[in-house]
Amino acid sequence: MARLRAAGCVFAEEEAALLLAADDSPARVEALVARRVAGEPLETILGWADFAGVRVVCAPGVFVPRQRTALMVRLAATLLSDGGRVLDLGCGTGAIGAAVAVRAPSLEVWAVDVDPAAVACARLNLPADRVLLGDLYEPLPAAMRFDVILANAPYVPTGEIALMPPEARDHEHRVALDGGADGLDVQRRAIAGAPVRLSPHGAVLVETGRRQSEATARLMRAAGLEARIETDDEIGGTVVVGTMTEVVHPPPVDDLP
Template sequence: MTSTTPDPGLVARLRAAGCVFAEDEAALLEAEPVSSQEREAMVVRRVAGEPLELILGWAEFCGLRIRVAPGVFVPRQRSALMVDLAVRAAGRGAVRRVLDLGCGTGALGAAVAARVPAAEIWATDIDPAAVACARENLPPDRVLLGDLYDPLPDGLEFDVIVANAPYVPSAEIRNMPPEARDHEHHVALDGGADGLDVQRRVIEQAPKHLTPGGVLVIESGQEQAPVTARLMREQGLVAEIHHDEELYATAVTGTV
């Protein structure tokens, strides 16, 4: 972002289009190294409702620029809580492997790698567009296409698994902001009738993929978190609910 004040006319256009953080968005658009004609085209796209991250081609997450792509789930700032919890788990001992399960852009894995450089990051996603995008943010040979744990090599175990599995109930997707509802593939949003269908599968299979003392980290809605924790306990994991008021974030950890 530039240190100069963004053009008031651009700010006004963005604000009139409903951009809540119009000043910040204007500064980001003005900072792009493009011609005035190209910048105007970017502004037109934003005013029409296209997500800013897709227009820029990147999203800021945990101090990193994460490449994004059309249809792929854009990392949310609240997911920084998952990164903090994963790094905290890593601090308990030597971490060899971390799995970013249902990785989307691979933002979680990339953020953990930036803070735990010795960790070997793996990632999976069922969406080919997400896999292609994540391969730009993570070591491409360890980003695998497939359903949850299915594409992983046999016998591979992880010290930390981070899973931002979809947890929006199917009937609630229509109430999501249009940037998500209209621009992200619903496979990354739809959690089934109660929002926990994918989480159940993640949790059920997690113990056989975790090392002794390994930790599963799952993002959750605040009201869903007690159910997520119960599901973990049913699989023999020691569950703990975590909240971050500043990030408006909730996550649940389950330790083997």
């Protein structure tokens, strides 16, 4: 515990208990502690994370689900009913889709990520045949529509990645963190492509930074969506919800993002 605290682990006592419970061999526990002291995320050392009431498999290099993202799960649960179809866009471990599915078990959950390591991990947390590798909507069938799209796209400005905690900066793949010059590059494309992928009266939920939320909302409105900003100060979550105001006729398949 003292070593973890000296390394800057805020929850050293809780982390020490988890590491001790992970293995009954003192030598192997020592190896786990050494990895944590070196800055590796606790979740990849353990191989799992508790997120929104669900234990999800985690893997080295794959974005670790943050507790602030539980706000997105709560909001999605109010918009979805059994039998609906949801997309976890830029899914990472697939934690968001898995947590939403627990709340509405008959949902049809799909997930997409551009990172092969993330796709391999998400296939351990979601139905494997519905986790696709590719850029945003590209690998999905052209005619597929969703009741809710959940996007925790990277939103850290490129110039601020160096300021992130080393467990993220040094141990999560850059594609899961880098949002471009203003942090909104991936959001722009995800939001622009959402209207033709949503069912009538569907919604797209995008996690974003508090200071970026107004810009994210403007992107929603520019795409023809009604937008509202939801926050949870207790967990530090900010989500912009965009809802369809009218049926959008899809463009030719070749033009879909």
